[in-house]
Amino acid sequence: MGSSVCEEAPLLNLTPEHEMFRQSVRRFVEREINPYIDKWEADKCYPGRELFPKLGELGALGPSYPEEYGGGGGDYAYNYLMSEELGQAAALGVPMGIMVHTDMATPALAQFGSEELKQKFLVPAIQGKLISAIAVSEPDAGSDVASLTTSAVSDGDHYIINGSKMWITNGTQADFVVTLMRTTPGNSAKGMSLVVVPTDSEGFKVSRSIDKMGNHSSDTAALTYENVRVPKSFCIGEEGRGFQLQMQQFQKERLVGTGLALGGMDRCLSMTAQYCKERKTFGKPIIENQYVHFRLAELRTEVELLRQMAHHCTNQIIAGQDCTRDVSMAKLKAGRLCREVADACIQFHGGMGYAEEYPMARYYRDARLLSIGAGADEIMLTILARMEGYI
Ligand SMILES: Cc1cc2nc3c(=O)[nH]c(=O)nc-3n(C[C@H](O)[C@H](O)[C@H](O)COP(=O)(O)OP(=O)(O)OC[C@H]3O[C@@H](n4cnc5c(N)ncnc54)[C@H](O)[C@@H]3O)c2cc1C
The missing domain is CATH 2.40.110.10 (Butyryl-CoA Dehydrogenase, subunit A, domain 2)
Incomplete structure (x- = not known):
């Protein structure tokens, strides 16, 4: 098993350029983030001042912002793909810091900011010279x-x-x-x-x-x-008009939050399946217990359904449509599903799931944020209940 965003998700219309970008973010995570992440976790901060210029050079701090401001000029699928790739990092804190900069703090600036503001703040933000x-x-x-x-x-x-x-x-x-x-x-x-x-x-x-x-x-x-x-x-x-602009900006925040969660769930489910194939109890690999492989298959199904919804929301943004309803559903589901996935992955690792030397405990803690940040689950439910006409 294992999941490739591109191969398993035909809903997004991805070009070879999208795929190259995705691979470059993946390599960046492997080379520039994962080897240092334990130190940054201990420091309680990642070094944005060092990391952002490198991300800027990679073209990852504004892949869909206009080229005239130093952006990549691509569609929003680039940002979304970046979220899934960053979500596979060995901790979710650094990816969140990066995506706050790219998809939560700067979208309104890029779309509605004056020329003065864009030159002063957006251009250096895309270069990684300023952190937002x-x-x-x-x-x-x-x-x-x-x-x-x-x-x-x-x-x-x-x-x-x-x-x-x-x-x-x-x-x-x-x-x-x-x-x-x-x-x-x-x-x-x-x-x-x-x-x-x-x-x-x-x-x-x-x-x-x-x-x-x-x-x-x-x-x-x-x-x-x-x-x-x-x-x-x-x-x-x-x-x-700030409230309206922020409500609009929240939609991207909720979508990339879902992408980060999906990347993390991909990683945890793959690692757990591998662990369960290798670890034996009662003379056979843990994965051979029907309960274990059924549970993993069930969770994988839910992850893939959620991915389709996230890709659909990405397409809505690319088409200039309002994605509030669907992205609220996606974000709600993502927050709940990553808690379930983290819990199952810990369970199937046994004591090692509870130990800091395996990544599951960290994922469990990191993923818990999604049901609170960017609008708690109950706020997503309120938005949805209103949009469905229930209240
Ligand atoms: C690690 C982290 C990073 C964050 N980053 C940012 C950031 O960069 N920028 C930023 O602006 N904010 C950020 N936030 C804040 C985040 O968006 C808020 O925590 C979130 O919106 C919830 O607000 P609150 O914490 O004040 O909870 P409260 O508003 O006090 O709500 C507490 C709980 O009450 C319940 N509740 C509230 N209202 C209702 C309702 N109407 N119906 C039913 N139940 C309800 C929910 O269960 C909710 O979780 C961050 C939060 C965390 C923890």
Whole structure:
């Protein structure tokens, strides 16, 4: 067995160029990430400053962004394929840090940012010279994005920003943080804007680094903004449209989150099947127990069904269609399925599944995030219940 994204997934219309890109990301994971990942897990941070220029050189930091800004000019299948490949890395923290930069913090900037913003932030982000983060969540506003309180008041042609953000991936090392804030007072989804905040701005502070259950190689920070002065021209798109832009940006975040989960599940299921073929109990390989091979076959089936859904969502994005419903379903299923897969893989490894020397325990911890981050399962269910007309 073993899965090749390309061979097993005819839904995406992949060209030899897509395949070459996929292989180059795979080699990058093997050469530039996996050999160092244990150290980065122990450091509780990956070295973005070293890694991003190499990714930039590979063309992996903006494969579908326009060539005039240094991007690859390809379709969104490149980004999606990258997520599945990065998901096969030996820990999910570094892939998450990379994909926050490529698919969560920069899509709105690339699509709606002014020429000034794109030259100043997008071009160096694609080159890997600048690291980005996306700051939506706050200590008192996570699932309920519309209740956030970080605010900007107008001062001539500048904003003065005050507030705090929580759980920000890449937060300790980002050069700029795309921040969702209120530019018009109120307490609803209206009057918010997405503003690029350079982290060397006076009054911007990383208040603390958050120690987590998993994704150890990815840094996660709490941020404070105290009278941070930023030009109004750093607002992405029209002032007051930030909530809508962020909701749109979330769709890519949820899709690549699903891709990362699929890559991780591919890796864990393959490793577990191999382990069960080699390990013997009661005089025969564990895999020969019908319960074991049935369970693995069942999980593989679910993984492949989910992959088809993720590829369908990728096609929707390529066609310029709204994928909110289908990607919410995919992300919900991905979060739940990777918990099931991780649990089964640990179980079939026995004691070794529980030991840190085998990768299953780390995957179990890392994968748990997906049902919480980028909108918890219950938020996906709320979106779906609304779209289906149940509520
Ligand atoms: C490791 C990590 C990295 C992250 N990276 C980022 C990042 O880079 N940028 C960023 O902006 N945010 C980031 N987040 C934040 C993440 O998006 C939030 O944690 C998530 O949206 C949930 O918000 P919350 O933690 O405030 O939980 P809460 O909103 O307090 O919700 C807690 C739980 O309550 C339940 N719940 C909430 N609302 C409802 C409802 N309406 N119906 C039923 N149940 C409900 C759910 O089970 C939910 O999990 C990250 C989080 C983590 C853990």
